[in-house]
Amino acid sequence: MNEDVRNIVLGVLATGVSASLGWLARTYLWRRRLRRKQAFFGLPAGSECLLVVNREAGGDNVVHRFDVFAMLELSALIKDCGAQARILAHDVAHQGFGDRTEFCVGGPYSNRRTAAHLATLLPGVTMNVDVQPSEVRGSITVGGERHLMEKGIAEYVILARLTAGEGGRPVFLFCGQRAITNQAATRYLARHHESLARTHRSGTFVLLLKVVNTQAYGPDVVELVADVTRAALTAPAAAPAAT
Secondary structure: OHHHHHHHHHHHHHHHHHHHHHHHHHHHHHHHHHHHHHHHHOOOOOOEEEEEEOOOOOOOOOOOHHHHHHHHHHHHHHHHOOOEEEEEEOOOOOOOOOOOOEEEEOOOOOOHHHHHHHHHHOOOEEEOOOOOOOOOOOOEEEOOEEEOOEOOOEEEEEEEEEEOOOOOOEEEEEEEOOHHHHHHHHHHHHHHHHHHHHHHOOOOEEEEEEEEOHHHHOOOOEEEEEEOHHHHHOOOOOOOOOO
16 A cells, blocks of 8 residues: 555656646746747837827828728737837827837828838838829839739738837838738738748848738738848939939
8 A cells, every 4th residue: 555655646746747847848938939029029028119000091080990900910919028009190100210119000102100211211112102093003112123003913012120220129111002911911920920030030121022812812811022121221223314
């Protein structure tokens, strides 16, 4: 009987030790993943970030529902990092960058902040903002290559992580041809942030994404067209002066 009791006690102790070691290992891995996620997004626990809201193109101070969905997905990421978001309208966000992480949603037509970031941080990227319908309306040009929008079939969006300013906190830019492409870019970031962190560390990157068949698949089917970081950061050569 004493031998049986000893075996039972040893078995219970071994089970307890194994469970404790497993819990410690899982906790360590979870904390390490969390620290990497916080570092990639520039969101240490308790920090504050900016969520810059655009307006619906052609609307009167209205936020498109797909942009609302995009902000909800970003809010979940921010909450996971233990940070808080301060929501600002695009036309009242009169402050610099680098001190706090910023998530800026929308193209330059609907978001003045995006227009400023393109001009200042991404001189190699331009987006057509013509009001009148045309073949090139909403087209994105990077490094001299133009990407036209086929509404509902093939649409493009720029997803960028930009590090600038004295504080070193990143600006995340979601600059799409339509509101649904902005949501597609936020969803792509949420799904692939770990691989993006491994590839780009904590540096700047600019990706051109294509959203496929939104009329059937919504924002879910996204293809990486190219990493256009070098072209996006390089200002186009000035045209020769007329003589």
